[in-house]
Amino acid sequence: MVERTPGLSPVRLAIDGVDDGLVVLLAARARLAQLAGRLKAQAGISGRDSRRELRVRQRAETLGGALGLSPGVASGVLGVAIGEACRAQGLETDLDQGGQATTGGMIVPTMQTHTSSTPSSAQSLLRLVPPPKRLAPLLKAVPPALQGRLLERAMAKVLAGPLAGDALEFMAGRRLGIEVSDLGLRWVVELQGERLLVVDAPAEATVRGTATDLLLLAGRLEDADTLFFQRRLVLTGDVELGLTARNLLDRLPWEKVPLGLRIALNRGARFAQAARSAYHGKD
Numbered sequence: 001m002v003e004r005t006p007g008l009s010p011v012r013l014a015i016d017g018v019d020d021g022l023v024v025l026l027a028a029r030a031r032l033a034q035l036a037g038r039l040k041a042q043a044g045i046s047g048r049d050s051r052r053e054l055r056v057r058q059r060a061e062t063l064g065g066a067l068g069l070s071p072g073v074a075s076g077v078l079g080v081a082i083g084e085a086c087r088a089q090g091l092e093t094d095l096d097q098g099g100q101a102t103t104g105g106m107i108v109p110t111m112q113t114h115t116s117s118t119p120s121s122a123q124s125l126l127r128l129v130p131p132p133k134r135l136a137p138l139l140k141a142v143p144p145a146l147q148g149r150l151l152e153r154a155m156a157k158v159l160a161g162p163l164a165g166d167a168l169e170f171m172a173g174r175r176l177g178i179e180v181s182d183l184g185l186r187w188v189v190e191l192q193g194e195r196l197l198v199v200d201a202p203a204e205a206t207v208r209g210t211a212t213d214l215l216l217l218a219g220r221l222e223d224a225d226t227l228f229f230q231r232r233l234v235l236t237g238d239v240e241l242g243l244t245a246r247n248l249l250d251r252l253p254w255e256k257v258p259l260g261l262r263i264a265l266n267r268g269a270r271f272a273q274a275a276r277s278a279y280h281g282k283d
Contacts, residue, residue, distance in 0.1 A: 010141040017138040026081060033085030040089070048091055053082055059263065066260020131279055132211040133182040140184060148198035151178075151187055155196045158218070161256040162248065163194050170244050171196070177203030177237070182210045205237035207245070212272040217249065219269025224249055 040046070057075045064074025139147075162168050171191035179186045188203045189196050209217075213232045216222040224246045227233040235242040254262065 010143060011146070013141045014138065017135075017141075026084065029081055030084050030088045033088040036085075037089035048086065056082065063260045063263055066258050067264070131182070131276070132180075136182070136184040147185070148187065151189075151198055152196065155189070157261050158257055159196065159252075160258075161253050163196070167248060167251075168196070170241070174238075174241055175199065175201055175203050176241060176245055177206030178214075179206055179208040180211050180214060181208055203237060205235065205239070205242035205245070207233060207235055207242060209233040212269075212276050215265070215269045215272050219265040219267075220254055221266070221269045221273065 057078050060074040060078040061071035065071045156163070159168070168191055173190070175188050175190045177186060177188045186206075187198050188201055190199045190201070191197075209227065209232055213222070213227055217224060217227060217233070224233065228235065228246070235246070257265075
């Protein structure tokens, strides 16, 4: 009977995709840890860096809390990843980090140290990350209503400052489209009261770009002028409305965006940029 619940199957399919993504990312992290182990061995460094491990877990707690995830859960997941990284480097692991403690002391990494393979190893790992367009079929399985709610929550966090003031008055009663070309996603947003809502109506102006370029813009690694000049972002429809929205993004008080969200956007943008460069064989 559970399988016949309306809308449940596509949501579960999306969950399965996220689960698969978690496993892929954990595997990629373990391989990067092996690479880090080789670099440490070349430099004559052995043992664990407890201060870095603490920073990693604290960052996970901050980001998890900002995204509505229990800080303990976020830290626990990173603890498991750290334990796997220790095993990958041949180091002693802690019970609370997903590993089993050994009876001996620290084990010096025993991986082979082929200097020439270091850069290519990182590039090879990044090439394993599928380009966004391959995720399009999976994302289409997510109900549009759920997509809309997630976008509304994200906009509420990023644009909390402008929404509280009058910076978005130009959007009152206007409809702006956002199109992620390689993911096949498109939304139309409208300012209603003090909230930006996803609406089922034609857009007066539309901003179109790839997932990576839109993420670079959101993470402040690229400015809007550069992306539009290079035609990586395209504006159609009411030019005045679109340009006003673009100018708002340029003036967005980045320091007022929640810290956890800033970290997520910046790191996500850097990762996407590196993955795209590796996929296209660039430095």
